[in-house]
Amino acid sequence: xxxxxxxxxxxxTVNLAVEMAASANSDLHCLFIEDExxxxxxxxxxTSEISLTxxxxxxxxxxxxxxxxxxxxxxxxxxLRHEAQALQIAWxxxxxxxxxxxxxxxxxxxxxxxxLGQAVSHRQQTRRxxxxxxxxxxxxxxxxxxxxxxxxxRRFAQQTxxxxxxxxxxxxxxxxxxxxxxxxxAQEMMLTVLNPNQxxxxxxxxxxxxxxxxxxxxGDSGESFRILKTLRCPVxxxx
Numbered sequence: 534x535x536x537x538x539x540x541x542x543x544x545x546t547v548n549l550a551v552e553m554a555a556s557a558n559s560d561l562h563c564l565f566i567e568d569e570x571x572x573x574x575x576x577x578x579x580t581s582e583i584s585l586t587x588x589x590x591x592x593x594x595x596x597x598x599x600x601x602x603x604x605x606x607x608x609x610x611x612x613l614r615h616e617a618q619a620l621q622i623a624w625x626x627x628x629x630x631x632x633x634x635x636x637x638x639x640x641x642x643x644x645x646x647x648x649l650g651q652a653v654s655h656r657q658q659t660r661r662x663x664x665x666x667x668x669x670x671x672x673x674x675x676x677x678x679x680x681x682x683x684x685x686x687r688r689f690a691q692q693t694x695x696x697x698x699x700x701x702x703x704x705x706x707x708x709x710x711x712x713x714x715x716x717x718x719a720q721e722m723m724l725t726v727l728n729p730n731q732x733x734x735x736x737x738x739x740x741x742x743x744x745x746x747x748x749x750x751x752g753d754s755g756e757s758f759r760i761l762k763t764l765r766c767p768v769x770x771x772x
Contacts, residue, residue: 534647535613536637538566539605541650544612546767549688549745550648551616553769556684557646560623563613565606567630572598603628634761637770638754645677647750647770649761665693665723669746671732671760672700674707677771681747682711689744693721697743699732736763747771 535550537543542565554561574580575598582593610626617624629636637649666689670682686694696715700708703726715724727735743766748757750770761768 534644535561535563535650536566536633536647537563537609537650538568538633539571539602540568541633542605542609543650544616546648546650547609547612547616549767549769551613551620551622552688553646553648553681553684554617554622554624555620556687557680559645560625561613561617562644563609563624563626564636565609565626565628566633566636567599567602567606567628568633569631572630634758637761638750638757645772646681649768649770651761651765651767665695667695667743668697669743669748669764670696670698670700670711671746671748671752672698672703672708672711674700674702674705675749675751675771676707678747678749679707679711679714681769681771683714685745685747686714693723695723695725697725697727697735699727699729699735701729732760736760745769 535547537546550561550563572595575593576595580593581590583590606628613624613626633649637647668682668685668689670678672678682696698708698711702708703712712724712726715722743764745766746760746764746768748760748768748770750757750772757770
């Protein structure tokens with residue numbers, strides 16, 4: 534599943550979701566989420582919109598915002614159609630109203646991977662083309678995490694990759710296999726292994742610098758919500 538809203542929709546995130554579905558040989562379902570908080574704020578009498586191009590201020594309305602959201606949803610749908618057809622992926626599309634992180638963190642019995650669109654940081658946007666690709670993996674000993682990481686390694690092939698692995702026990706079978714896979718990779722790659730107690734400091738220092746994160750859906754929902762609020766990159770939530 535790909536979940537995106539008006540702040541997080543990007544061609545990069547759509548490409549990531551399509552590639553994930555192709556690598557897993559699965560269908561892709563896209564949810565465009567009309568942000569409930571944005572709609573509520575838009576309807577307040579003191580709310581106004583300032584154009585980034587002209588600097589002009591104009592009043593807002595819920596109907597006007599709904600039209601704008603529908604326009605972005607249509608753009609997302611067209612991009613998804615184009616990218617999915619290129620890789621021959623079966624796809625579907627729905628629009629729902631709510632909050633993106635709450636909807637994305639709800640358990641789904643038929644969803645293995647949820648690609649969560651997030652607002653990309655300015656640092657990530659302005660990173661040099663030849664800079665290292667940074668991947669964060671917060672482990673829960675799920676084999677699906679290994680598959681997601683394999684896909685990202687292929688996606689960033691021919692580039693320097695820095696992987697940060699956060700795990701309670703990096704010596705479990707799945708985590709050990711992930712570490713072996715990274716160390717045996719022919720391309721230039723760096724690996725940092727941390728315990729969960731070091732995660733807060735990591736996010737405070739580098740939370741806006743990752744290109745993608747792989748996180749378990751089965752951890753504490755409050756903790757997952759806090760991590761998602763800090764990160765400024767696409768996230769793959771793994772069942």
